[in-house]
Amino acid sequence: MDNNLFDEVRKNIENNKSNHLTIMHDTIVKNNLKTIVECGVDRGTSTCAFLEAIRKTTGRLYSFDIKDCSNLSSNRNWSFLQVNDLDIKRILQKFPDLKENGIDFLYIDSYHEPNHVRSLLHKYFPHINVNGYVFVDDTSAYPFRNLNILTDSINSDLCKEEVEEFYFSNFDSIDYQYNGGENGLAILKKIKNKDINTNYLWKYNFIIYFFFKFVKKIKYKLLLKSKLKF
Numbered sequence: 026m027d028n029n030l031f032d033e034v035r036k037n038i039e040n041n042k043s044n045h046l047t048i049m050h051d052t053i054v055k056n057n058l059k060t061i062v063e064c065g066v067d068r069g070t071s072t073c074a075f076l077e078a079i080r081k082t083t084g085r086l087y088s089f090d091i092k093d094c095s096n097l098s099s100n101r102n103w104s105f106l107q108v109n110d111l112d113i114k115r116i117l118q119k120f121p122d123l124k125e126n127g128i129d130f131l132y133i134d135s136y137h138e139p140n141h142v143r144s145l146l147h148k149y150f151p152h153i154n155v156n157g158y159v160f161v162d163d164t165s166a167y168p169f170r171n172l173n174i175l176t177d178s179i180n181s182d183l184c185k186e187e188v189e190e191f192y193f194s195n196f197d198s199i200d201y202q203y204n205g206g207e208n209g210l211a212i213l214k215k216i217k218n219k220d221i222n223t224n225y226l227w228k229y230n231f232i233i234y235f236f237f238k239f240v241k242k243i244k245y246k247l248l249l250k251s252k253l254k255f
């Protein structure tokens with residue numbers, strides 16, 4: 026592991042309590058979570074945070090990436106597999122412990138594409154233990170809206186929508202929180218074991234949505250003009 030990166034992440038965890046790595050690290054430590062799975066490794070920033078967390082909980086970290094990131098660490102409590110994270114069959118074959126003991130904490134930070142996020146939720150959620158967590162990163166459009174980047178803004182909104190659709194379709198087995206700081210961290214906690222519902226709830230038509238919004242705006246302006254008191 027790059028010691029500089031590891032030190033940087035450790036400092037961040039100690040000093041910046043609103044950082045997404047700290048939030049995840051603290052969740053793992055506070056709840057004494059043992060089996061951590063990470064989709065998307067890259068240069069290993071989140072990997073460092075998770076290795077620091079499992080050092081304290083005496084847990085194990087499983088990380089997956091389509092790139093070879095195996096040289097990042099020699100920690101013996103870390104397992105890396107170069108794989109498409111959608112290939113859960115191969116992952117469970119390689120790590121039967123995940124199937125047998127379940128997952129306590131899953132971090133989704135690989136391909137930030139709504140359909141991918143949806144598939145990951147459908148494939149992994151049945152393996153999450155009760156009182157276990159799923160954290161999904163990069164679900165806020167605001168950082169991209171700030172930079173006027175249209176496609177990434179829409180994409181992030183769509184990713185957030187996928188998480189919320191999943192939550193609302195499985196309302197009674199999940200607690201949902203949203204941390205809007207940084208890039209937007211969606212947090213699902215499994216509170217009950219139940220078969221997941223993969224169907225979407227009914228949703229209104231977007232043309233009607235914009236029409237309704239427009240009519241409300243006009244109506245409100247007319248009300249103001251007529252000096253009506255609220």
Ligand SMILES: C[S@@+](CC[C@H](N)C(=O)[O-])C[C@H]1O[C@@H](n2cnc3c(N)ncnc32)[C@H](O)[C@@H]1O
Binds near residue numbers: 066068071089
């Ligand atoms: C945003 S980076 C991960 C950052 C990392 N979690 C961190 O905090 O430093 C996304 C990573 O996901 C990987 N990735 C993209 N699609 C993937 C897939 N289908 N399966 C596994 N990894 C994927 C990319 O190769 C890239 O390294």
